[in-house]
Structures are given as structure tokens and as C-alpha cells.
Amino acid sequence: MTFKTDIEIARAASKRPIQDIGAAIGIGADDLLPYGHDKAKVSQSFIDGVQDRPTGKLILVTAINPTPAGEGKTTTTVGLGDGLNAIGKKAMVCIREASLGPNFGMKGGAAGGGYAQIVPMEEMNLHFTGDFHAITSAHSLLSAMIDNHIYWGNELEIDTRRVVWRRVVDMNDRALRQITASLGGVSNGFPRETGFDITVASEVMACLCLATDLGDLERRLGDMIVAYRRDRSPVYCRDIKADGAMTVLLKDAMQPNLVQTLENNPAFVHGGPFANIAHGCNSVIATTTALKLADYVVTEAGFGADLGAEKFMNIKCRKAGLAPDCVVLVATVRAMKMNGGVAKADLGAENVDAVKAGCANLGRHIGNLKSFGVPVVVAINHFTGDSEAEVAAVQEFVAGQGSEAIVCKHWAEGSKGTEALAARVAEIADAGQANFAPLYPDEMPLFQKIETIAKRIYHADEVLADKKIRDQLKAWEADGYGHLPVCMAKTQYSFTTDPERRGAPTGHSVPVREVRLSAGAGFVVVICGEIMTMPGLPRVPSAESIRLNDAGEVEGLF
Incomplete structure (x- = not known):
């Protein structure tokens, strides 16, 4: 049997004009700012006008730890x-x-796959509506203004050894992780060490994704700490007087992007903080607006539930006053086998014992999610090679965890393949069984928050952090930042900080390498193990196979 590729399916999509998609959820043409025929931004005035409407049900989709076998969360x-x-x-x-x-x-x-995709797929995966470029530009403006302030006399008395604002670019480029800037003589400024993160790790991205409107965004940008003086007092973005101009650059990026699925259903695609090095959720303004326009909103959190879902619950929901009504945990038989010790090359052969062994990872995530007080349903993302016995083994295991697993064939069948899951999710959401609560209270000390996540979510024995890190956390508490949640930067591939340890390991430690205060976004970033805030390209990057064909179409994005 021959299957069409994802990109072939996306190209054959019968898209409706974006004005029709907007009209279906009550957004008039005057409130849409079109970017071509199939995507548009929603005006702030429309968003402001729907805030008194009833709020729909919120459904979070998350997954087990990702494996090369694939899970299919989006x-x-x-x-x-x-x-x-x-x-x-x-x-x-x-x-x-x-x-x-x-x-x-x-x-x-990253737009889904098979017959469960959001379109226009190529544009979403490339420049889209320019949001990431705007974020990169706003971040770069602040970087330039900091060094410019120092060059023209340093009125704020910034200690050039303690400039904490790094630079960003939306590309994996390991050569930029640590650089020396301002070389070349007096006219170029004062040489200092700095470095680049990837744009999705920028605090500007986090601020935009957590802000409720442009006023809130400007306040958050102003609150960002960019450097310290010799007396260790902080210098804020508003001290550099960059917050206003940055907000101007982000004016359009702040508005949610409306697009459609292959079945012409509405979708907001907005914001993009990484889940392993940032908070991993789409924007608050997109989610809260969707909840005023639909009875059910399906959103996702990046990577496995130990990262994306934990941050969705402890950061996004806490900051935005949201509470999920149901969580869908995505798993595949193939991933269960890989967690059970089967090599990727051998995944095609039936191996029920390996499936059962690998289910420990799934069980850990189910337990973790239930600890937030939210009902959990497992979606088995079906592959054609899955045997009935293997599927049955997963379903039996999940039933033993007090939940249920439903086979989904949306990749091959679209909505027909998820009707059973949809009916059950709607039933659970409507029943109002959720009793959501974050994992820790605001007033808990910062290091104790780190320990709570490490022990209750990662099931670690201890957190390893030297005196310098512990003293830094205490200093931030003394400065009034102790109420902030923590954002763990950790490998997505394991509950541990070792990406090779699959399953549900115990008896491990979580080493904290560095902590960073994101005062504007409103959380403390905790960098664990060898995680990098500027990833590198793999030995064979996908870019090698991405090109235009003879018809001028993009090839290789999937």
C-alpha cells in the first residue's frame, strides 16, 4: 500500500479562505489582518470584546518522553x-x-502529519507571519542598546562583567554559544564575553507568550534584568529605555495567528518557547481567546509530560488562571518497545514483552499528571505495524493505572480515526471531574520548588547544586523573586539528565549547572545537566534534504 507523504497531503488540501474560517467562530473580516489568503492575525480590539463570554473546556495534549520511534503529539x-x-x-x-x-x-x-495537519504547512514551518523574526529583532535591539549605553559613558554604571543579557538567533549554531564581542579597537566599544541562545529561549519570547495584551507585554519587557552594577544591584530593560521600542517591534507579533486544519477547522498557531529550555506552551492570549470562541480548546505542551505538561501546569496555568479539564497522554506501541529495550531497526517485529517492559515510562507519566488533579486519557497513536496483542498490552497496562487507552488512527484517517477519543474526552471534560492544583505553592522557597519537581516528577533522590547556586537563589528571594515558579531546562529524552536513560528510572540525581532569573517572564530558569540553550545541528541536518523542486515547491520539510 502506497501512502502519500505529509507534504503531498498538505499540498492537496482544499483550503477555505481565511475569512470563512474566521466567520465560523464569529470573527468578522474587519477583525482579521490577512497574510495572504490562508492565514491572518486577529485584532486586539476583537480579543478585548469577547472577554465577557463563557469559557470553554481546556484539553491538554502531552506525551511520553520522545524516542526516535516517534510519538505524534502535534x-x-x-x-x-x-x-x-x-x-x-x-x-x-x-x-x-x-x-x-x-x-x-x-x-x-512541526504542523502535524498525515491527515491530521495544520495548513499552510510550508509557510508555518518557515517564516509564517514573521513573529519569530520580530522577537529576534526586539531582543537584538535591546542587546545593541545595552552595549551602546556602555559605549557612551555608562551612566547606569553597568558592570561589564555582569551583563546577563545574551544575544539570540533562530537557528541551531553551536559556534555562537560563547563569543567575545566588541573587539577591534576603541570605536567598537569595550570587549566582553557574551553568547547566543536560540530565539525560542529568549525571555522576550516568554514575555510575549505570557502577556495578556500590549500593555502587559511592555511591563514585562521593562521588568527584564539585563545586567548588574558593581554593587550587585540590577539594571532593568526599562533603565536602558528599550521597552517601548521593543513593544513597537512586537505589536503585530502579539496578535494570534489564525489558520486551519486539513478539515477546515480553526486553529491558532502562536508563540513558540521550547519545552526543554523554556516553558514550552503556545501564547496565553491565543489560548484564552480560543476558550471564548469555542466550547473545547485542544492545546499541546512540548516534549514529554515531565517537561511540557509540568510547565503548562506550574507556569502557564498559574500565570494565566487556567485549569485543564482533561489531559490526553500520547504514546505509541513502537515507543513502548524502544523503552523496553528494542533497537530502532527491530521495531517492526512483534514483541509484546518489550511493550510491557516499556510501559513503565507511560505509567510514570500517568501518575505524574494525575498528581495535578486532572483526569488522564491515553491516546495510542496507531502505526500500521502495530499488532493487536501489542495494543492490547498497552490498554491492559493503562487500565491497571486507573485510566484508559484509546486507539487513534488520525494520521491515516483524519477525524474518523479520533472520534472515539473525542467522544470520551468531551464526556470527561463535561463531567467536571478535574480538581486542578499546581504542584507547589508560590510561597515555597525556590530551591525547594526545584526539589519538588525533581523528586515528584523526575523521581530523583536529590538535587545537586553548589553553594554559589543556592546563594543566588536566596539572594533572589531576598530581592522579592521567591514567589516565582521555576522553569527546568533539562533533556527531553529521559526523566533523568542523561538522555540515554529511558523507561522510568529511580535512584538518580539532578545536577543544577546554572540558574537564570527571567524577571519579566516571571520565572527562574534552572539549567540541569548538559542541556544547551543554543542547540547544535546533528551530523546530518534536515537542511541537507530541504530544497525547491522543479515546480518551485518545497521538498524535504517532512
């Missing part, structure tokens, strides 16, 4: 949104925008 998010609409529910999808770095590195695209 595909399931899109498929579930289509499935809810197919059974007569008014539903919207909210996902993040794709970063160029991983698209040209390992992933190759």
Missing part, C-alpha cells in the same frame, strides 16, 4: 480537534509556531 492534537468537530462539538486547536533551528536540524517540521 498530530494527535490536530486529530483530536478535528475529531471533536466531527462529532458535532465546537472545537479549536492551539499550538506553537515552529522554530527554524530544529526544522533545519532534526525535526523537519
Whole structure:
């Protein structure tokens, strides 16, 4: 049997004009700012005008730890949104925008797959509506103004050894992780060490994704700490007087992007902080607006539930006053086998014992998610090679965890393949069984928050942090930042900081290498193990196979 590729399916899509998509959820043409025929931004005036409407049900899609076997979290998010609409529910999808770095590195695209995709796929995975470029530009403006302030006399008395604002670019480029700037003589400024992060790790990205409107965004940008003086007092973005101009650059990027699924259902694609080095969720403004326009909103959190879902619950929900009504945990039989010790080359052969062994990872995530007080349903993202016995083994295991696993075939069948999942999710959400609460209170000390996540989510024995890090956390508490949540920067491939340790390991430690205060975004970033805030390209990057064909079409994004 011959299957069409994702990109072939996306190209054959029968897209409706974006004004029709908007009209279906009550957004008039005057409130849409079109970017071509198939994507548009939603005006702030419209968003302001719907705030008194009832709030829909929020459904979070997350996954087990990713493996080379593939899980299909975004595909399931899109498929579930289509499935809810197919059974007569008014539903919207909210996902993040794709970063160029991983698209040209390992992933190759981030718009779903098969017959559960968001379109226009190529544009979403490339420049889209320019949001990431605007964020990069706003971040770079602040970088330039900091060095310019120092060059012209340093009135704020910035200690050039303690400039903490790094630079960003939306590309995986390991050569930029640590650089020396301002070389070349007096006219170029004062030489100092700095470095680059990837744009999706920028605090500007986090601020935009957590802000409720442009006023809130400007306040958050102003609150960002960019450097310290010799007396260790902080210098803020507003001291540099960059917050106003940065907000101007982000004026359009702040507005959610409206697009559609292959089945012409509405979707917001907006914002894109990484889940392993940032908070991993689409924008608050997109999610909260969708909840006013639809009865059910299906959103996702990046990577495995130990990263994306934890941050969704402890950071996004806490900051935005959100509470999920149901969580869908995505898993595949293939991933269970890989967690059970099967090599990728051998995944095609039936191996029920390996499936059972690998289910420990799935069980850990189920337990973790339930600890937030939210009902959990497992979606088995079906592959054609899955045997009935292997599927049954997963379902039996999940039933033993007090949950249920539903087979989903959205990749091959679109909404028809998720109708059973959609019906069950809607039933759970409507029943109001959720009793959501974050994992820790605001007033808990920062290091104790780190320990709480490490022990309760990662199931580690201890957190390893030297005196310098502990003293830094205490100093931030003394400065009034102790109430902030923590954002763990950790490998997505394991509950540990070792990406090779699959399954559900115990008896491990979580080493903290560095902590960074994101005072504007409103969290403390905790960098664990060898995680990098500027990823590198793999040995064979996806970029090598991405090109234009003779018809001028993009090839290789999937």
C-alpha cells in the first residue's frame, strides 16, 4: 500500500479562505489582518470584546518522553480537534509556531502529519507571519542598546562583567554559544564575553507568550534584568529605555495567528518557547481567546509530560488562571518497545514483552499528571505495524493505572480515526471531574520548588547544586523573586539528565549547572545537566534534504 507523504497531503488540501474560517467562530473580516489568503492575525480590539463570554473546556495534549520511534503529539492534537468537530462539538486547536533551528536540524517540521495537519504547512514551518523574526529583532535591539549605553559613558554604571543579557538567533549554531564581542579597537566599544541562545529561549519570547495584551507585554519587557552594577544591584530593560521600542517591534507579533486544519477547522498557531529550555506552551492570549470562541480548546505542551505538561501546569496555568479539564497522554506501541529495550531497526517485529517492559515510562507519566488533579486519557497513536496483542498490552497496562487507552488512527484517517477519543474526552471534560492544583505553592522557597519537581516528577533522590547556586537563589528571594515558579531546562529524552536513560528510572540525581532569573517572564530558569540553550545541528541536518523542486515547491520539510 502506497501512502502519500505529509507534504503531498498538505499540498492537496482544499483550503477555505481565511475569512470563512474566521466567520465560523464569529470573527468578522474587519477583525482579521490577512497574510495572504490562508492565514491572518486577529485584532486586539476583537480579543478585548469577547472577554465577557463563557469559557470553554481546556484539553491538554502531552506525551511520553520522545524516542526516535516517534510519538505524534502535534498530530494527535490536530486529530483530536478535528475529531471533536466531527462529532458535532465546537472545537479549536492551539499550538506553537515552529522554530527554524530544529526544522533545519532534526525535526523537519512541526504542523502535524498525515491527515491530521495544520495548513499552510510550508509557510508555518518557515517564516509564517514573521513573529519569530520580530522577537529576534526586539531582543537584538535591546542587546545593541545595552552595549551602546556602555559605549557612551555608562551612566547606569553597568558592570561589564555582569551583563546577563545574551544575544539570540533562530537557528541551531553551536559556534555562537560563547563569543567575545566588541573587539577591534576603541570605536567598537569595550570587549566582553557574551553568547547566543536560540530565539525560542529568549525571555522576550516568554514575555510575549505570557502577556495578556500590549500593555502587559511592555511591563514585562521593562521588568527584564539585563545586567548588574558593581554593587550587585540590577539594571532593568526599562533603565536602558528599550521597552517601548521593543513593544513597537512586537505589536503585530502579539496578535494570534489564525489558520486551519486539513478539515477546515480553526486553529491558532502562536508563540513558540521550547519545552526543554523554556516553558514550552503556545501564547496565553491565543489560548484564552480560543476558550471564548469555542466550547473545547485542544492545546499541546512540548516534549514529554515531565517537561511540557509540568510547565503548562506550574507556569502557564498559574500565570494565566487556567485549569485543564482533561489531559490526553500520547504514546505509541513502537515507543513502548524502544523503552523496553528494542533497537530502532527491530521495531517492526512483534514483541509484546518489550511493550510491557516499556510501559513503565507511560505509567510514570500517568501518575505524574494525575498528581495535578486532572483526569488522564491515553491516546495510542496507531502505526500500521502495530499488532493487536501489542495494543492490547498497552490498554491492559493503562487500565491497571486507573485510566484508559484509546486507539487513534488520525494520521491515516483524519477525524474518523479520533472520534472515539473525542467522544470520551468531551464526556470527561463535561463531567467536571478535574480538581486542578499546581504542584507547589508560590510561597515555597525556590530551591525547594526545584526539589519538588525533581523528586515528584523526575523521581530523583536529590538535587545537586553548589553553594554559589543556592546563594543566588536566596539572594533572589531576598530581592522579592521567591514567589516565582521555576522553569527546568533539562533533556527531553529521559526523566533523568542523561538522555540515554529511558523507561522510568529511580535512584538518580539532578545536577543544577546554572540558574537564570527571567524577571519579566516571571520565572527562574534552572539549567540541569548538559542541556544547551543554543542547540547544535546533528551530523546530518534536515537542511541537507530541504530544497525547491522543479515546480518551485518545497521538498524535504517532512
